[in-house]
Amino acid sequence: MKLNKRIVLAYSGGLDTSIILKWLQENYKAEVIAYTADIGQKIDKNKIIKNAKNLGVKKIIIKDLKDIFVKDYIYPMIRGHAIYEGVYLLGTSIARPLIAKDQIRVAKKFKAYAVSHGSTGKGNDQVRFELGYHYFGSKIKIITPWRIWKLKSRTDLINYAKKNGIPIPKDKRGAPPFSVDDNLFHTSTEGKVLENPKNSAPEFIFQRTVSPEKAPNKASYVIIGFKNGDPVAVNGKKLSPSKLLERLNSIAGKNGIGRVDLVENRFIGIKSRGVYETPGGTLLVNAHRAIESVTLDKETMHKKDEIMPKYAELIYNGYWYSKARFKLQKIVDQKRKKVNGSVKLKLYKGNITIVSRQTKSNAYSMKKVSFEENKTFNKSNVERFINFHKKNLK
Numbered sequence: 001m002k003l004n005k006r007i008v009l010a011y012s013g014g015l016d017t018s019i020i021l022k023w024l025q026e027n028y029k030a031e032v033i034a035y036t037a038d039i040g041q042k043i044d045k046n047k048i049i050k051n052a053k054n055l056g057v058k059k060i061i062i063k064d065l066k067d068i069f070v071k072d073y074i075y076p077m078i079r080g081h082a083i084y085e086g087v088y089l090l091g092t093s094i095a096r097p098l099i100a101k102d103q104i105r106v107a108k109k110f111k112a113y114a115v116s117h118g119s120t121g122k123g124n125d126q127v128r129f130e131l132g133y134h135y136f137g138s139k140i141k142i143i144t145p146w147r148i149w150k151l152k153s154r155t156d157l158i159n160y161a162k163k164n165g166i167p168i169p170k171d172k173r174g175a176p177p178f179s180v181d182d183n184l185f186h187t188s189t190e191g192k193v194l195e196n197p198k199n200s201a202p203e204f205i206f207q208r209t210v211s212p213e214k215a216p217n218k219a220s221y222v223i224i225g226f227k228n229g230d231p232v233a234v235n236g237k238k239l240s241p242s243k244l245l246e247r248l249n250s251i252a253g254k255n256g257i258g259r260v261d262l263v264e265n266r267f268i269g270i271k272s273r274g275v276y277e278t279p280g281g282t283l284l285v286n287a288h289r290a291i292e293s294v295t296l297d298k299e300t301m302h303k304k305d306e307i308m309p310k311y312a313e314l315i316y317n318g319y320w321y322s323k324a325r326f327k328l329q330k331i332v333d334q335k336r337k338k339v340n341g342s343v344k345l346k347l348y349k350g351n352i353t354i355v356s357r358q359t360k361s362n363a364y365s366m367k368k369v370s371f372e373e374n375k376t377f378n379k380s381n382v383e384r385f386i387n388f389h390k391k392n393l394k
Contacts, residue, residue, distance in 0.1 A: 005030035006112035007143065010103055010129070011060075012036065013048035017118045018166050019157055020145045021055050024116060028143070035106050036062045037099045039069045040184025040242065051167070059110070063102055066184055070241035073098050073320075074185055075230045078284050080332040081304065082312040087262045089278045089285065090315050091186025096125055097320035100132025107140055114141035121147045124267050128318035135321040178205060184245055186258075186278040194273050197263055201275045208249060209277050212256035212350030219348040221355065222251050224287040226343070229336030231284060248280030256350040258282040267317045283352065287343040290354045295339045295361040307331055338363070 007024055011017045011034035024032050034052040036043070045062055052060045073094050084090055107115050115133055119125035126144060133142050151157055161168050179191040189205045203211060225233035232238055234247045252258050258279030266272050292301060307328050314325045341359030345352055 005114075006033060006107075006110055007031070007114045007116055008033045008035050008103055008107040008110070008112045009115075010035055010037070010099060010117045011048065011052060012118070013044065013051050015161060015166070015168060016157065018051055018055060019151075019160055019164075020116065020118050021052065021057065022164050022166060023145055023149060023151075023160075024143065025056065027149075028114075030114075031059075032057055033106065033110060033112065034060045035103050036060075037102055038062060038064045038066060039095055039098065040066050040246075041182045055166070061106055063106075065098060065102060066242035067240055069095065069098055069184060070245050071230075074245070074281070075241065076329060076332070077315060078231075078281070078288055079229050079336060080311050080329070081285060081289060081308055082315055083285070083308070084312045084316045085262070085264055087260050088264055088276065088316070089186065089260075089281050090312065091183065091276060091278050091281065092125070092181050092188055093128065093316045093318070094185065094320070095183045096128035096318065097132045100129050101136050104133055104136040104140065107137060112140070114143050116143040116145065119144070119146065122266075122268070122270060124316070124318070127267055128320075131318040132321060180207075182207070184242060184249075185281050186276055188274050188276045190272065190274040194275060197273050201261055205275060206259065206277060209253045209258055209279055210256050215254065215256035215349045219346050220251060220255055221344060221346055222248070222283065223342050223344045224248075224283065225341075226288070226291050227340055229288075229333065229339040231287070233342075245280045245284075248283050252279030252283050252347065253277075255347040257347055257352060259350070283345060283347075286352050286354070287345060288339075290343045290357050291341050291359065292339055294357045294359050294364040295341060296335055297363060300335050304332060 005028065007028060007030045009017065009021055009024060009032050011021060013036070021032050021034065024030065034048070034057045036048055048062060049060050077090060077094055082090055084093070103115055106112075115137070117126070117129045119129060121144075126146070130142055130144070133140065151160055158168060160166075178189050178194070181188045187207050189201075193199050194201060223235050224231050225236070231244055234244055239247060258277050258281065260276050260278070261273075262276065263271055263273045311325070311328045311332065314320070314322060314328070319325050338361060341357065341361065343357050344355040346355050
């Protein structure tokens with residue numbers, strides 16, 4: 001039978017999306033195109049291709065998006081110092097809009113009538129994917145198996161896999177211990193023992209950071225160079241966006257930096273506890289704030305701090321392509337061309353210390369802040385300044 005309908009599935013090669021792939025073929029009588037976005041996650045291309053071919057897939061697309069991911073998604077977010085609920089650096093949130101955009105590109109290229117994803121019905125990712133799908137392909141149908149199929153539990157999935165000859169990894173028999181998502185920016189771990197907030201996170205779940213106790217007893221130093229608000233070099237060496245983040249991940253991870261344990265408020269109204277690792281990103285946020293402190297004026301910095309919670313919430317909720325986020329990004333980037341120079345960081349057992357900031361900017365005046373007597377700052381104006389603000393107390 002010739003199939004004249006196509007569906008593009010966001011496919012990881014794992015058990016869940018393999019089941020979805022088979023389920024789509026069964027229930028929609030369509031050709032399924034397996035699409036994988038390489039954004040720096042642990043990826044086994046051979047496994048993805050093999051699993052998809054065994055399930056009858058003829059077209060398998062694996063797209064390298066690592067540099068685009070860092071340059072066009074992570075860097076703008078770093079410029080905004082986006083931190084959700086004071087803790088989360090939005091590592092999963094920022095990845096979904098890019099995957100959705102490129103998945104729609106593939107769907108349009110091959111004239112697919114629908115796209116599909118493997119996000120569950122309780123999480124945030126279903127929202128992020130589908131808002132992205134709608135923005136770039138509002139006429140393309142969205143199929144969300146977890147919200148419509150009759151498979152309600154992990155046991156149901158295992159039984160479906162057995163029935164259809166889908167390989168079941170040994171660690172997936174029964175309920176898996178954790179749900180893990182990773183990309184070049186971060187790794188998130190959720191589920192099982194972590195679901196009860198009174199339980200401490202077991203050390204073995206951490207994948208890209210050593211514990212601070214086992215980090216080197218000697219401090220490490222790293223210099224991050226910035227141009228027009230974006231990082232461009234590490235220790236004087238210019239690197240592509242993805243290579244730069246890889247380098248910072250390695251340096252920070254070895255020093256136990258970037259771990260957070262949080263209970264977050266999901267967009268759909270559920271609280272969720274997770275453990276996230278964002279080693280390189282933690283360095284970038286700290287260094288970026290440090291370089292802005294000597295290159296931007298007070299009003300600009302304070303305005304950015306004022307809008308940050310809303311900016312972060314928009315990203316978390318899947319509104320990366322919204323008018324509201326675009327508007328805030330313009331505020332974030334208004335004076336980014338002034339943000340040039342370098343920041344030296346000291347890393348020691350999970351801690352980050354700003355060692356120095358260097359810039360050619362004149363935003364910071366040594367003459368004005370000096371305790372030595374000088375003529376560049378008129379102290380007599382200070383009394384008038386204070387008297388003016390006394391009126392505001394009434």
